[in-house]
Amino acid sequence: xxxxxxxxxxxxxxxxxxxxxxxxxxxxxxxxxxxxxxxxxxxxxxxxxxxxxxxxxxxxxxxxxxxxxxxxxxxxxxxxxxxxxxxxxxxxxxxxxxxxxxxxxxxxxxxxxxxxxxxxxxxxxxxxxxxxxxxxxxxxxxxxxxxxxxxxxxxxxxxxxxxxxxxxxxxxxxxxxxxxxxxxxxxxxxxxxxxxxxxxxxxxxxxxxxxxxxxxxxxxxxxxxxxxxxxxxxxxxxxxxxxxxxxxxxxxxxxxxxxxxxxxxxxxxxxxxxxxxxxxxxxxxxxxxxxxxxxxxxxxxxxxxxxxxxxxxxxxxxxxxxxxxxxxxxxxxxxxxxxxxxxxxxxxxxxxxxxxxxxxxxxxxxxxxxxxxxxxxxxxxxxxxxxxxxxxxxxxxxxxxxxxxxxxxxxxxxxxxxxxxxxxxxxxxxxxxxxxxxxxxxxxxxxxxxxxxxxxxxxxxxxxxxxxxxxxxxxxxxxxxxxxxxxxxxxxxxxxxxxxxxxxxxxxxxxxxxxxxxxxxxxxxxxxxxxxxxxxxxxxxxxxxxxxxxxxxxxxxxxxxxxxxxxxxxxxxxxxxxxxxxxxxxxxxxxxxxxxxxxxxxxxxxxxxxxxxxxxxxxxxxxxxxxxxxxxxxxxxxxxxxxxxxxxxxxxxxxxxxxxxxxxxxxxxxxxxxxxxxxxxxxxxxxxxxxxxxxxxxxxxxxxxxxxxxxxxxxxxxxxxxxxxxxxxxxxxxxxxxxxxxxxxxxxxxxxxxxxxxxxxxxxxxxxxxxxxxxxxxxxxxxxxxxxxxxxxxxxxxxxxxxxxxxx
Numbered sequence: 175x176x177x178x179x180x181x182x183x184x185x186x187x188x189x190x191x192x193x194x195x196x197x198x199x200x201x202x203x204x205x206x207x208x209x210x211x212x213x214x215x216x217x218x219x220x221x222x223x224x225x226x227x228x229x230x231x232x233x234x235x236x237x238x239x240x241x242x243x244x245x246x247x248x249x250x251x252x253x254x255x256x257x258x259x260x261x262x263x264x265x266x267x268x269x270x271x272x273x274x275x276x277x278x279x280x281x282x283x284x285x286x287x288x289x290x291x292x293x294x295x296x297x298x299x300x301x302x303x304x305x306x307x308x309x310x311x312x313x314x315x316x317x318x319x320x321x322x323x324x325x326x327x328x329x330x331x332x333x334x335x336x337x338x339x340x341x342x343x344x345x346x347x348x349x350x351x352x353x354x355x356x357x358x359x360x361x362x363x364x365x366x367x368x369x370x371x372x373x374x375x376x377x378x379x380x381x382x383x384x385x386x387x388x389x390x391x392x393x394x395x396x397x398x399x400x401x402x403x404x405x406x407x408x409x410x411x412x413x414x415x416x417x418x419x420x421x422x423x424x425x426x427x428x429x430x431x432x433x434x435x436x437x438x439x440x441x442x443x444x445x446x447x448x449x450x451x452x453x454x455x456x457x458x459x460x461x462x463x464x465x466x467x468x469x470x471x472x473x474x475x476x477x478x479x480x481x482x483x484x485x486x487x488x489x490x491x492x493x494x495x496x497x498x499x500x501x502x503x504x505x506x507x508x509x510x511x512x513x514x515x516x517x518x519x520x521x522x523x524x525x526x527x528x529x530x531x532x533x534x535x536x537x538x539x540x541x542x543x544x545x546x547x548x549x550x551x552x553x554x555x556x557x558x559x560x561x562x563x564x565x566x567x568x569x570x571x572x573x574x575x576x577x578x579x580x581x582x583x584x585x586x587x588x589x590x591x592x593x594x595x596x597x598x599x600x601x602x603x604x605x606x607x608x609x610x611x612x613x614x615x616x617x618x619x620x621x622x623x624x625x626x627x628x629x630x631x632x633x634x635x636x637x638x639x640x641x642x643x644x645x646x647x648x649x650x651x652x653x654x655x656x657x658x659x660x661x662x663x664x665x666x667x668x669x670x671x672x673x674x675x676x677x678x679x680x681x682x683x684x685x686x687x688x689x690x691x692x693x694x695x696x697x698x699x700x701x702x703x704x705x706x707x708x709x710x711x712x713x714x715x716x717x718x719x720x721x722x723x724x725x726x727x728x729x730x731x732x733x734x735x736x737x738x739x740x741x742x743x744x745x746x747x748x749x750x751x752x753x754x755x756x757x758x759x760x761x762x763x764x765x766x767x768x769x770x771x772x773x774x775x776x777x778x779x780x781x782x783x784x785x786x787x788x789x790x791x792x793x794x795x796x797x798x799x800x801x802x803x804x805x806x807x808x809x810x811x812x813x814x815x816x817x818x819x820x821x822x823x824x825x826x827x828x829x830x831x832x833x834x835x836x837x838x839x840x841x842x843x844x845x846x847x848x849x850x851x852x853x854x855x856x857x858x859x860x861x862x863x864x865x866x867x868x869x870x871x872x873x874x875x876x877x878x879x880x881x882x883x884x885x886x887x888x889x890x891x892x893x894x895x896x897x898x899x900x901x902x903x904x905x906x907x908x909x910x911x912x913x914x915x916x917x918x919x920x921x922x923x924x925x926x927x928x929x930x931x932x933x934x935x936x937x938x939x940x941x942x943x944x945x946x947x948x949x950x951x952x953x954x955x956x957x958x959x960x961x962x963x964x965x966x967x968x969x970x971x972x973x974x975x976x977x978x979x980x981x982x
Contacts, residue, residue: 187216188289190324195316195391200334201405202305202416202646204314209298217291224285224297233302239285240296307396307418307644308610316391318348323376323385329369331393337405338363338398348389351378367393413628413651415621418644422615426461426530428480428520430513434538434571436470439500443539443571446600451495453601454608458483463525465516466491469509470502471544480520503544507552510536510566510583514559521561528948531614531638532564533589537604538580539571549579557586563618565589565637567611569604588637613641621647622832622843733896735766735778735795736863736879740937741959742952743899750905751952752923753937754959756895756967758793765970766880767897768979771889773803774858775978776897778880783873794877798862799975800852805838808976809852811862813876816850818842829864857887863940879940893979895963895970907932907953923953928961 191211198205214220228234289295305312314331333342342365344356356369369391378386397405405416431454433447458464462483466476476494481487513534520526546552560566566587568580571594581591590611594603616639623631631649639645734742743752758764760782767776781796800809808819817826818835827833832846841853852860861881867874888900906924913920919934933954938947955962972979 187214188220189213189215190320190322191294192326192328193320193324194326194328195318195330196328197314197316197331198334199305199312199314199331201336201414202307202312203414204303204305205300206303207298207300209296210320211294211296212289214289214291214293214295219288219290221288224287226299228301228303234299235302236298236300237285238296238298239287240298241289242294304414304646306646308642309606310420310642311394311396314393318387318389318391320385320387323373323383325373327371327376327387329367329391331367333365333367333393333395335363335395335397339365340396340398342367342393342395345392345394347392348387351386365395413649415647416644417619417621417639417647419615419639420641422641424459424641425614425617426459426463426527427612427614428463428517428526428530428532429458430465430467430480430516430534432467432469432509432513432534432536433495433498434470434504434506434509434536434540435468435498435500436504436540436543437501438504438540439571443600444498444500447537447571447604448495448498450601450604450608452492453605454612455483455488455491455495457608457612458488460484461527463520463530464491466494467509467513467516468498469505470500471505472502473505473508473512475512475516478516480516480525504538504540504542505545506536506538506542507546507555510534510552510556511559514556514561514564517564518561529617531617532561533567533611534560534564535567535569535608535611536580536583537569537571539575541576541579549576553579553582553586556583560587562588565611567591567607569594569607571600610643611640614638615641619645620845622834622845623649625833627651733899734879734881734939735896736865736881736940737794737877737938741896742937742939742950743896745899745902745905747902748905748907750907751937751950752905752932752955752962753935753952754955754962756958758967758971760791760793763972763975763977764967765894765972765977765979767882767888767892767894769888769892769894769897770803770978771891772887773801773805774854774888775799775801775803775976776860776880776894777801777972777975777977778878779975781875781877783875784871785873787873792873794875795880796875796877797975798878798880800860801976801978802840802854805840805854807838807840809840809842810975811850811878813864813878816842816844859883859886865940893964895967898964910934921953923955923962925962926964930955930961932956 189212191213192209193211194207194209196207196209208226210224285297287295305314316329318329320327333339339360339362342358342360344358344367346353346356352369352371352375355371355375356367358368359366371387374380376385376387378384399418399420406413431451433451435444439447455464460483463480464483465480468474468476476491517532517534521532526532541547542549542552546555556566564587566584567589568584568591570577570580570591575593577591577593583589584591592603592607594600594607618635618637619639620635621631623634629650632647634647636645733744736742741754741756744750745752756764758780760780763777763779765775765777767774769775777799778795779797779799780793783792783794785791797810797812800811802808806820810817810819813829815826815828816835817824818837818840820837823837825835827835827842827844829844829847831844833844835842839855841851843851843853845851847866848864850862850864852862863879863881865877865879867876882896886900888897890901892898892900903925907921908924910919910921913933921932921934923930923932933956935952935954936949937952939950940947958967960966970979
């Protein structure tokens, strides 16, 4: 938001000759200039204040005052020295100014000026800001409060978006008085907005001397994304990466509302909070879980556990909120710890969807007065107790709230804060804030940039991505690689596995710049050069490919082989998991997938533990080979390295790297010491997890696990130890009965013409928790899967890491 104020002493002998606001927005970067020309028509000195409110993220890069043709630039002084120098100049009747910034939020720019009689003064300030996307819109907001009539008043906004403009809108936010005065022209990539009311149009009434210009001037727009998720901008050795996928389904929320109901909330604040909460509760989705905690000197739960957002529960919650009567003190510490406990218990009991997003929304208007009073201790308590996957959002109500404290609480715990003014707008402000966080689309988003091309990245991991917003990453880029940059950017997320973004060469950029520079010779000085994500900049070392693509890889049930080695086959139709072990010998190679028609083979080489335990040698996969015959590519993953081979060409990454290799539309993406994701076109993906053990462990060794989503598009002839289950077999499980061990019931399973006795048990899926794993119920088939697996497991032994089965 860009509030602009010119505050003058109430003297009509000071007049505004001109008042101009010019903004140029290029790829969401707004360069704003505010200029005001003022004349003191009196014979004596008079004081005025030039006051500009700008966003925290804005960077002021120039401020000047021109007094009777002499230009003064601002300089930095120690606060007391600056005040003393200003006081001395003012006492001598000289023009002087002082720049102050608010110690609270650094949003206030102020110049106090003593103007001698007859003096002409021009103020001019320049600043930059990256405009953030909120609720699907970029908003450039300029509150205009000149305080009096201006002979020339002008707001000029120019927008240049190389990605293309989806829409530009200028709402009539200044009121009907100015209807029809604003002009808007829009092209494919550029737009121009102009607001130039005459003096007569500025007047509140035809005979009034007061100005009607008092409100927000708003320009709203969005860019074209089509199927793209992001855009990369390159300029002068730096890059900005914008990421805003919106074509995803919302994730479920686990949300706790923590509401201050102390005595200071009495009256309008509470009334507005209740009204906002009624609307917010009604907007919860059926797959959301929620509860309410209200607190004063005591802490109360509406429900002891999270509950589903059913119509009856939401109605009960609204009635509970309606019955709150504010009184007493403020125990923020205990209220937040209670909320954290409820979320942790829900997670421990398995109530939470693995893809869900957990959050706490704190609404408070004051400092703690009961319980723990020290703010730093409250922050420490919250930080130590809150799980890393929970976000804390803070709403501070009122002008006197300790907003800094609430902001620190939020920022330290993956959230944001907002000041809500305790007036008639409280309810709408609360609802607007909630709307910004009500639609989580991705969680734990991490960007991987090629290390040889970029450095000094501001931030490459983000806790959550909410619909209608945008993630912005910036850093340095090797300028010599801008025109021929060949690299891959990937964005991974816990719930969407992999979103692949790729870039093309920049010939389109040259054409665009030449055309614009022809129209405006200074255009290249103004514009941030850009690279659009809608084109594919292919391999780091190879040739340029033709199209961009992305793969969404949800963490649903899959087929997996992990540990020593345990096979877990998820049968989608029957919603059953079938497990079996293969007890092979170290050094042997087992075929997992053999699909000659699609040209894909996957094999695992067995390794053994360091020694026998209980007369048994545990075995694992120590090496996994992938052969993509149609592409002529081989990928070998061991516990030490990841290697991609293409004939005589070979390149490797170690597990200590985070990076990517791409060749012939095959992407191999490594996350340091954790996992490798292999993606072939949009048709197949494979996930390999690394399990590290203590090097001096007397028995255990490092090993690998492999996970396959059910969406992989193999041919109907696919086979192998896991490939044979891609066309899902018919399975019937019945006659569940007590087993030889009380905690392990047995049942009869009919499959492939066999009747097998299977045992109920638990295995581990290590995608979410690589150390302890997540327990998965399955029916265990004994004797190396005999009767469930076609033939004998030895039929799946192959001679090489890239072999197909001879006779599947």
